[in-house]
Amino acid sequence: MASTFHLEIVTPDRKFYEDEVNMAIVRTVEGDVGILRDHVPSVVPLSIGVIKIKKDGKMIRATCSGGFVSIDEDKATIITDAAEWPEEIDVERAKFAMKRAEERLKESNKEVDVLRAQIALSKALNRLRVSKGE
Amino acid sequence: MAGMGMRDIKRRIKSVNSTKQITNAMKLVSTAKLKRTRDRFERVKPYFETVSETIQGILKSADNIEHPYISGREIKKSLYIVITADRGLCGGYNINAIKKALADVEDRERSSFIVIGQKAKGYFSKRGYEIIGEYLHISEKPEYRHAKDIGKLALELYKEGKIDEIKLIYTQFASTISHVPQMLKLLPAAKQEEEGTEEKEFKYISYEPSPGAVLDYLIPKYVESAVFGGLVESAASEQAARRMAMESATDNAQEMIEKLTLSFNQARQAAITQEISEIVGGAEALK
Numbered sequence: 029m030a031s032t033f034h035l036e037i038v039t040p041d042r043k044f045y046e047d048e049v050n051m052a053i054v055r056t057v058e059g060d061v062g063i064l065r066d067h068v069p070s071v072v073p074l075s076i077g078v079i080k081i082k083k084d085g086k087m088i089r090a091t092c093s094g095g096f097v098s099i100d101e102d103k104a105t106i107i108t109d110a111a112e113w114p115e116e117i118d119v120e121r122a123k124f125a126m127k128r129a130e131e132r133l134k135e136s137n138k139e140v141d142v143l144r145a146q147i148a149l150s151k152a153l154n155r156l157r158v159s160k161g162e
Numbered sequence: 163m164a165g166m167g168m169r170d171i172k173r174r175i176k177s178v179n180s181t182k183q184i185t186n187a188m189k190l191v192s193t194a195k196l197k198r199t200r201d202r203f204e205r206v207k208p209y210f211e212t213v214s215e216t217i218q219g220i221l222k223s224a225d226n227i228e229h230p231y232i233s234g235r236e237i238k239k240s241l242y243i244v245i246t247a248d249r250g251l252c253g254g255y256n257i258n259a260i261k262k263a264l265a266d267v268e269d270r271e272r273s274s275f276i277v278i279g280q281k282a283k284g285y286f287s288k289r290g291y292e293i294i295g296e297y298l299h300i301s302e303k304p305e306y307r308h309a310k311d312i313g314k315l316a317l318e319l320y321k322e323g324k325i326d327e328i329k330l331i332y333t334q335f336a337s338t339i340s341h342v343p344q345m346l347k348l349l350p351a352a353k354q355e356e357e358g359t360e361e362k363e364f365k366y367i368s369y370e371p372s373p374g375a376v377l378d379y380l381i382p383k384y385v386e387s388a389v390f391g392g393l394v395e396s397a398a399s400e401q402a403a404r405r406m407a408m409e410s411a412t413d414n415a416q417e418m419i420e421k422l423t424l425s426f427n428q429a430r431q432a433a434i435t436q437e438i439s440e441i442v443g444g445a446e447a448l449k
Contacts, residue, residue: 040390041209058371070369105212
């Protein structure tokens with residue numbers, strides 16, 4: 029059996045996940061990073077993306093809307109603003125958010141608004157992707 | 163109460179009794195609310211604790227990192243974020259938090275405030291302190307976005323150099339009957355001194371893309387989560403304090419009713435005795 033490490037995912041509302049896992053793949057600001065046991069201790073900010081967790085040969089997915097991960101040899105802690113399992117995602121709401129963000133991107137020209145709309149759009153797209161199991 | 167007639171005492175009992183009913187109802191309401199806010203606090207705690215643990219870990223191993231959020235500068239102006247309730251009738255809860263803040267203020271010219279809750283706003287604005295931001299009607303049900311707004315405002319001021327340190331005053335929820343106001347220094351982020359840190363082993367931690375970039379992201383997160391943790395914890399303390407205050411008010415009313423009932427009975431008895439002796443005296447005289 030492959031070696032495991034302790035993974036913890038916390039959001040402001042709850043302790044999202046806590047278990048011994050084989051591998052976790054997270055999307056950092058510099059690209060996807062796979063975490064195994066005995067990873068070099070590091071702290072990396074996360075971008076909006078998917079958290080993939082491999083446990084007992086099965087792969088489970090969750091959305092992550094930015095945050096950071098703190099990795100130790102036998103422990104990794106992901107701290108994020110929001111995380112959801114695929115079945116928790118409100119698809120209608122994500123679609124609505126996507127449309128709204130797209131409209132805003134077309135209309136507004138202020139830098140701040142564009143940035144906010146872009147973030148909203150990528151969060152919505154990310155949710156939709158994960159809900160389809162991609 | 164001796165001088166009071168029977169009718170006065172009866173009126174008194176009635177009024178104390180209705181007060182008691184009100185305080186008792188308020189106690190029940192805050193008991194229910196306390197349960198809710200406390201559950202919430204228990205859920206939020208891990209996030210808040212994990213964030214501050216991580217930050218402390220980084221600060222400890224990163225003695226040599228130079229960063230404006232950490233290194234600090236000469237303190238010309240301090241910012242206090244004071245968390246109180248919107249409403250009173252909760253014992254010393256509000257005033258204790260305010261006092262905690264005031265104990266640290268040396269020079270009012272050199273301090274400014276972000277007030278949360280009507281009570282802190284009333285106190286500080288009446289006395290002419292400088293208030294930079296006010297957040298009302300959120301202390302009972304704080305949301306993460308409120309904490310985000312507050313954190314953002316404080317950090318902007320810090321970056322612009324308008325303030326040189328940030329302190330958070332919240333009420334710690336020790337148990338349902340004990341809540342202590344606490345002050346937490348948020349910026350410049352300082353290591354919390356621990357005993358026996360001398361012999362810590364050196365551990366290499368890699369920061370990607372760079373230590374500065376990581377801290378740029380982490381410190382605001384730290385401030386937000388600390389404010390959020392403080393808000394939620396204070397909300398629980400507020401309900402607990404109100405429950406306690408209302409409970410003792412109800413107890414006091416009950417005690418008062420008992421005393422009044424006793425003196426009412428005494429007065430009634432005295433009146434009856436007097437009447438009897440008057441009748442007996444009258445009958446004697448007729449013989």
